[in-house]
Amino acid sequence: MERESMEFDVVVVGAGPAGLASAIRLKQLNADLNLCVVEKGAEVGAHILSGAVFEPRALDELLPDWQALGAPLNTPVTGDDIYLLKADSAKHFPNALVPKTMHNHGNYITSIGNLCRWLAEQAEALGVEIYPGFAASELIIEQGVVKGITTGDMGVGADGEHKDSYMPGMELRGKYTLLSEGCRGHLGKQVISQYRLSQGADPQHYGIGFKEIWKVPADQHRPGQVVHTAGWPLDGEGSGGGYLYHADNHEVWVGLIIDLNYSNPHLSPFDEFQRYKTHGVIAQHLQGGERVAYGARAITKGGLNALPKQHFPGGLLLGCDAGTLNFAKIKGTHTAMKSGMVAAEVLAGVLTDSHAGGDDLAQYAEAVQQSWLYDELYRARNFGPAMHKFGSLAGGAFNYLDQNWFGGKLPFTLHDTSDDYDGMQPLSQARVIEYPKPDGKLSFDRLSSVYLSNTFHEEDQPCHLKLADASIPIKVNLARYGEPAQRYCPAGVYEVVSEGGEDQFVINGQNCIHCKTCDIKDPSQNITWVVPEGGSGPNYPNM
Structure with missing residues (x-):
């Protein structure tokens, strides 16, 4: 079968905050533009996972009447608590000693998945075409210029043969293509490499973020309460921090973010998160409740120092596909939206009926630099490197001085130039970590x-977790590191089993929740995550 082809002014990949904000702003500026948004999740929001405390600054600019339009921002923050945890104690920090970027007055506890569903409704009301359940699998590149994307074929068996249900993917061609796939985007990763967009920048840095939703008894529900923690259980073997938010509907959202630069191959991020919930500061909010949802997602957190060039011939990188998260605030939704809005304003200025597209939109970089997005990221540039270099306590003290006394404008810049996957200790040199059995x-x-x-994944489809060399997991990673994929994956995708007296590396691709951690953390950089059939993966209802 031949591929069908559709022509657009702009093709947006990913119905997240950046992609939807760009589509809405484009239609606001030029209602005649023909644009589409393609989304690999079964529905808009299905693959969105975030804490989240949301800063409405970008939304105020994009849709000033968002309250009248029914945006799902129903729980304003009522209080901030920050603790430094030890295994059997906790120190509460007064707000005066906390970096001001961590203060959340005026922000809202909300599901970013539900916010994206609402943004999609606003986009469709303006005439944007949104195609959920279609994965952007390949870039269309002609004479070095990105001309759009191809959606993945449907109905291909695990053996590569076409099933009776086979349907070839479609070509969605655009004068410009906006990549807003979120952290470690499959196509974003390709354009960064192909066009050498990260040349001169620090290596990108990542964390893995966990989240669970709990229903709790009414008498222990405190809508609007925000809790952030540092220290235990990560003191000594890794860095990161925890959070707990009291949302609406008697829900408590709890999670842990673990930086993916840890060196001990015994460390299991999933088990660290499970252990985290047993600390008294956290457990008091959950006891008597019921866990109703779980998810995990990698987070792009390198900030300004690791930001690649975001323009390439025929398109732009937006939001977390580029790395616009403000780590000092632990927030990336408002910055992702702003990146999409700036992109739309640049595109609206060049797109005309006669404009053929395909330019390298270098003016986007200048437009970003003139916006509050750049100012935010500049002021936060030292936050992550300080935590990595000095640890939670000393790094926190540095960031307090940097943010509260100098407004993020100290006359020097800290850098973190090590790749997150590099530096993992051999198993023989690492401290063994014993995790307690789950208590249920x-x-x-x-x-x-x-x-x-x-x-959910259709089991009879090609595995979307590709090994460059099938021998490396056993010959290299198992022998040297005990094959850490068994531990860093939060979904039990990877395991080593013995068959006929020989170790075998097994990939349970049907378990994959699309977090991308394996693509980031594999010490041999042997695993590449590619898109499975559209509509596959998690289906988060309220994340």
């Missing part, structure tokens, strides 16, 4: 957790 009350196992993510 506060802590749980991987498989019961994946069940709550509503993950």
Whole structure:
């Protein structure tokens, strides 16, 4: 079968905050533009996972009447608590000693998945075409210029043969293509490499973020309460921090973010998160409640220092596909939206009926630099490197001085030039970490957790987790590191089993929740995540 082809002024890949904000702003500026948004999740919001405390600054600019339009921002923050945890104690920090970027007055606790569903409604009302359930699998590149994308074929068996249900993917061609796939985007990764967009920047840095939704008794529900923590359980073997938010509907959202630069191959991020919930500061909010949802997602957190060039011939990188998260605020939704809005304003200025497209939109970089997005990222540029270099306590003290006394404008810039996957210790040199068995009350196992993510993949399809060299997991990673994929994956995708007296590396691709951690953390950089059939993966209802 021949591929069908459709022509647009702009093709947007990913119905997240950046992609939807760009589509809305484009239609506001030029209602005659023909544009589409393609989304790999079964529905808009299905693959969106975020804490999240939301800063409405970009939304105020994009849709000033968002309250009248019914945006799902129903829980304003009522209080901030920050703790430094030890295994059996906790120190509460007064707000006066906390970096001001961590203060959340005027922000809202909200599901970013539901916010994206609402943004999609606003986009469609303006005439934007949105295609959920279609994965952008390949770039269309002609004479070095990106001309659009091809959606993935449907109905291909695991053996590569076409099934009776086979349908070839479509070509969605555009004068410009906006990549807003989120952290470690499949196509974003390709354009960064092909066009050498990260040349001169620090290596990008990542974390893995976990989230669970709990229903709790009414008498312990405190809508609007925000809790952030540092220290235990990550003190000594890794860095990161935890969060707990009291949302509406008697829900408490709890999570842990773990930087993916840790060196101990015994460390299991999933088990660290399960252990985190047993600390008294956190457990008091969850006891008597019921866990109703689980998910995990990698986070792009390198900030300004690691930001690649965001323009390439025929398109732009937006939001977390580029790395616009403000780590000092632990927030990336408002900055992702702003990147999309700036992109739309640049595109609206060049797109005309006679304009053929395909330019390298270098003016986007200048437009970003003139916006509050750049100012925010500049002021936060030292936050992550300070935490990595000095640890939670000393790094926190540095960031307090930097943010509260100098407004993020100290006359020097810290850098973190090591790749997150590099520097993993050999198993023989690393401290063994013993994790307690899950109690089924506060802590749980991987498989019961994946069940709550509503993950589904058609089993008879090609594996979307590609090994460059199938021998490396056993010959290199198992021998040297105990094959850490068994531990860093939050969904039990990877395991080593013995068959006929020989170790075999098994990939349970049907468990994958699309977090991208394997693509980032594999010490041999041997795993590449590519898109499975459209509509596959998790189906998060309220993340």
